[in-house]
Amino acid sequence: MICKKIVAACLLFILVATQCISSPESVSAASFPDVPTSHRAYSEIMYLVNRDIVTGTPNGKFNPEDYVTRAEAATMIGRALNLQGGYRQTEYVDVPKSFYASGYIQDMSDAKILAGYGNGNFGVSDKLTREQMALIITRAWSFWETSGITFTDVNVNSESYIAINKLATVGVVSGYPGGKFGPKDFIKRADFALMVARTLNPEYRKNPADLQPIAQATVIADSLNVRNAPDASATRISAFAYGTKVNVYSKLENGWAYVGTSSLKGFVHGAYLKYPSTPTVPTDPSNPLKGKIIVVDPGHGGTDPGALGYGMKEKDITLITSKYLRDYLTEAGAKVVMTRDTDIFHSLEKRVLIANNASGEAFISIHANAFNGTANGTETYYNEDNSKSVDNKKLATYIQNRLLIPELDMKDRGVKEANFYVIRYQNKMTSTLIELGFIDNKSDASKLASDTWRKKAAYQIHLGIKDYFQYLQNK
Ligand SMILES: [Zn+2]
Incomplete structure (x- = not known):
């Protein structure tokens, strides 16, 4: 579904415009008797104090060894992200409008960065654990590089495993001596400051010498x-x-x-x-996908479910299918970057930025359609206003053709031109947006609900992308 995209883009513009007029950095750096210059987090705490992200206590101290509550975390992260804050009505029974952190708590919840417990409570005075902090940071800022770093006390199946790995990979977090991370330990204000400062400024990361x-x-x-x-x-x-x-x-x-x-x-x-215009990736004549950086963009997510139909949400179908696509492309030797691999909301601008940051060579946005129940079929979109218009149409056509096999049994709605944000502003790489089928149509919905169908569709999309890189090779 695509009708809300322009609105989302406009909202994002307002957000960015607001950030530009944020208050200037305070010049007089505070100092705290309990944070001497020799303190392990002195520079990081001062960095955040000067940016008005953290403040001292009314008695002039910083209390670096105190634990951080969930309300304090929401406030500090909210400030770091330039969110709205203020006093607002919230969805939580334990957070009245008059509570100091009400605005930031609702901001965190809306952005799916830090949510309540699901029982109507946010848990304002509960302490935050180190693994919760890792999850918050990876939801609030983009980290996608992972590595073989492991901690003996972080289970590979735990929700925080990837988040902790990503942050350890870039030096935002480090474990304790002995290979432990302490995921369930409560985080202290000094360590909270270390993590946020390292997130914002790579100079503070654990091994700046390793900064690549x-x-x-x-x-x-x-x-x-x-x-x-x-x-x-x-x-x-x-x-x-x-x-x-x-x-x-x-x-x-x-x-x-x-x-x-x-x-x-x-x-x-x-x-x-x-930036140099084209990434230099060695081509392999026998495998056109080898080494190609492909960005897969599962439409919608988090607070934005997309189209609804037959008990399904578009955001789930797009994510499941995108993960299959990722797996097929990876297996074929491509390097895949997902704009999201969890149920999280990303603005359209952020999706484009993630793609650009990854120096992608193709951008594949996956969606499902909705109309009034009567329309059905697959359609694939390209944009012709940007510099890649010819290749965009090629890519869309190869994919659409691959999706029209009898096994998938979809009506051909054609290859169409459109100005959707994620493909219009994708000037640096070829891009396409696929509408797999209509989630509100009985026949299409039964296919979208089938894991076998979704897997097959992903496989066919991967073949279409391969066709496109083959065409580039022979051009
Ligand atoms: Zn959509």
């Missing part, structure tokens, strides 16, 4: 300001001259990037960086 560039770029502004945080109001450290070649270490949701040369590292606005 994800790309190279060239500065295309006459003088590009380098700041100590990803925000136009943050302190200016220095500037890069036009033409400077920089390593890019991370790209953030708000358009900023953490970059550096051998002598200077800091945050710059990503609009003034030029």
Whole structure:
């Protein structure tokens, strides 16, 4: 379903515009008698204090060894994300509007970053565990790199396993001596500050020496300001001259990037960086998918269920099918980046950004349709207003053709042109949006409900993508 996309894009614009007028960084850094300069988290705490993300207590102390409550966590993360906050009506019985964290708690809940217990309570004074903190950070910020790092006390089947692995991989968290992480331990204010500061600023990560560039770029502004945080109001450290070649270490949701040369590292606005146009991936004539970076985008998610029909939600169908697609592509040697692999809400702009950050070579958005119950069939969309229009249509056509096999038994609604946000603003890679079928149509819905059908559809989409890369190879 696609009708709400423009609205979502507009809401996102308002959010971004609001962030641009956030209050300037306070100049007078507070100091706390219980956080001397020798404290293990001194720099990180000060970094967050100067950014108004954490504050001291009324008695002038910071209390670094105190535990963090869920309400405090919601407030601090909400500030770090520039969310609305304030005093608001919430969905929780234990969070009245007059409660200091009511706005941020509802923000966290709306964004599916930190939800209540499902019994109507948020648990404002309950302490936050280290694994909950890892989950919060990976829901609030994008981390997709994983590694072989494991902790003896983090079960591979636990909900937090991937989150802790992702954060350990990039040095946002580290375990205790002896290979333990302490997932059920309550998190202290000092450790909370460490994790948030390391998330926001890679300079604070555990092994900054291990910081690996994800790309190279060239500065295309006459003088590009380098700041100590990803925000136009943050302190200016220095500037890069036009033409400077920089390593890019991370790209953030708000358009900023953490970059550096051998002598200077800091945050710059990503609009003034030029990336090499095509990633250099060695091609293998016998396997056109080998090494290709393919972004798979399961439509909707989290608070946005998409279209509904026959007891199904579009967001679930798109995710299940996308995971099968990921598996087939991976098996064929491609490198797959998912815009989401859980039931989480992402803005359309964020999906495009994730794709760009991954330097994807093809972007595949998966959706299911709805009309009034009478329409049925598969259709695949491309955009012709962006620089990739010819290849976009090729990709859409190859996929649509592969989806029309008798086994899938779908009506051919054709390859169509449209201005959907995720394919319109996907200038850096070929992109397509597939509407598998109509979730509110009895015949289509019975297929969408079938795992065998979804698996087969994913397999056929993977063949269509392969056809496209074959065509590129022979072009
Ligand atoms: Zn949709």
